Amino acid sequence: MEFKGRAADLQLLGRQLELVRAGAGATRGQAVIMTGRRRVGKSRLVQEFCDRSGSPYVVFQATRGRNAVAERADFAGVLAQSAVPGAELVAGLRATDWNQALRSLAIALPDDVPSIAVIDEVPWLVEQDAEFEGALQTVWDRHLSAKPVLLILVGSDMSVMEALQSYGRPFFGRATKMTVQPLNLADVRAMTRLAAADAVDALLITGGFPEIVQSWRPGMSRRDFLREAMANPLAPLLVAGELSLLGEFPEASHSRAVLEAVGTGERTFSAIAAQAGGARALPSGTLSPLLNTLQAKRVVAADLPLSAKADTKNKRYRIADHYLRFWLAFLQRGMPLIERGRGDLALERIERSWTTWRGRAVEPVVRASLLRLLPDGRWPETEAVGGWWNRQNNPEIDLVGADREPVAGAVHFVGSVKWLESQPFGRREYDALARDVLAVPGTGPDTPLVAVSRSGVAGDLPLAAHWGPEDLVRAWE
Structure with a gap:
């Protein structure tokens, strides 16, 4: 399958390889720790980079649950069969620990030309053998860092x-x-060949996960894509979510219950505790570390109100990646219908809730896009874009632009997001925004008002700025 996108990631890896070629680093060898969500395309990216590099390389992928002896034997076998010049020197070697296994890698790698060595699924090696990290450090310091690798x-x-x-x-x-992110909005648009507004929908559904985006035939409408996926229980759109979750969170775990509570729309600590606990709410001492772990894994994000006044206790939680949010909201509970051939019913459920769900789901996309467009000439000091709410969510402001976060020194603008196919941002939305703006600490009567709208802005509203779908895509190009 043709490799698309990832130009910036390939360029970043290319610069690191150039450091090796030029011998311009602090050590002759260079090391990169590459991470990113499961199924985001890290392994495919690394393989493509190796193939394009023109350098000899070896790629080893660990297997979860395998014992350390078998893993080292597999490592030795992969190394002996690789195209690195000294592979035959280590053929038949049997390593009794990771120190010896990694030293055999150093022996096989050339001294005179740059090479690439990839160890994939490193967390599984750390899980299998507590000595792996120390061995890696020792062999890197004594042998590998002196090689052009x-x-x-x-x-x-x-x-x-x-x-x-x-x-x-x-x-x-x-x-x-190096963190590998999902494909961005501009990549999704290029691959699906959709209009900018429809590309935003595609991003919210696929999350930018390459295998799912590639299953979206160019020009296909959202509804047609979903209908085709619902007719096939093995479609990437359906199976990637469960595979991703099972890789980290067993079905019966509290973490999975918390994820599902957030994914189905619960945003506050108390509401998540009640939903995830079942008959009894999860105790704070149980839920707090679970949420902290999910945030550390970048699966859940926590947002604070952005204003000139600190409000650290008013967090709102959300699923961090768009695809998993869509999967938890719609596809997980739709799978029984799809598996018995009634994907049409699952699609009807999505259609009934789509507009409401999308209205909130698009807000993180909008904020991230504006952060790439700002600062600009109009707001040269705007380096934070968030939202604001009080404990009653009345009012709830979609956009707050400020000089910093989480507590702003100055609020530069306040705005609203209206993401409907046929209704522009109009007088009613403007009047509501003008009425609510003074609730945000740090604002005043002259605070500029802005809007982001899928369908444009009506009339001669006195907005300081407004952005549409094309602007959001442009932010990522």
Whole structure:
């Protein structure tokens, strides 16, 4: 399948390989810790980079649950069969620990030309053998860092991968961090060949996960794409969510229950506790560490109101990636219908709730896009874009632009998001925004008002600025 997108990621890896070629780093070898959500395309990206590089390379992928002896044997076998020049030197070697296994990698790699070594699913190696991290540090310091090699360590458990480079851990300070994000809005539009507004819908449904975006035939409407997926229980749109979740969160776990509560629309701590606990609400001592872990894994995000007044106790939780939010809201409970051939009923459920669900789901996309468009000439100091709400969510402001977060020194604008196919941002929405603006601490009667609308802005409303779908796509180009 043709590889599309990821130009910036390939360029970033290319720069690291160029450091190796030029010998311009602090050490001859360079290391990269690559992380990102499961199924976001890290392994495919690394393979494409290796194939394009023109350098000899070896790629080893760990297997979860395998014992360390079998894993080291597999590592040795992959190395011996690879195209690196010294592979025959280590053929038949049997490593009794990871120190020996990684030293055999150093022996096989050339001294005179740049090469690439990839170790994929590193968290599983850390899980299998507590000595792996220390061995990696030792062999890197004594052998690998002196070779012209780009070492890429890949893993989906973001908390484990970030811990690898934290202070006090063996590999601290030895690698550059790289986070692989889902395909962005501009990539999704290019691959689906949709109008800008429809590309936003496609992003909310696919999350930018490459295997799902590639299943969206160019020019296909949202409804047609969903209808086709609902007719096939093995469609990537349906199976990727469960595979992703099962990789990290067993079905019976409290973490899974918390995820499902947030995914079905609960946003406050108390509401999540009640929903996830079933008959009895989860105790605070149980829920707090679960939410902290989910945030560390970048699965759940917590937002605070953005204004000139601190409000650290008024958090709102949401699923961090768009696809998982869509899957938990609609597809998880629709799977029994789809599996018995009634995908039409599952599609009807989505259609009934689509407009309401999308209205809130699009807000993080809008804020992230505006952060890429700002600062600009109109607001040269705007470096934070969030929302604002009180405990009663009355009012709830979609957009607040400020100089910093979570507590603003100055609020630069307040705005509203209206994301409907046929209704522009009109006088009613403007009047509501003008009425509510003074509720936001740090605003005044002259605070500029802005809007983001799928269908444009009606009349001669005195807005300081407004953005539409094309602007959001442009932010990512």
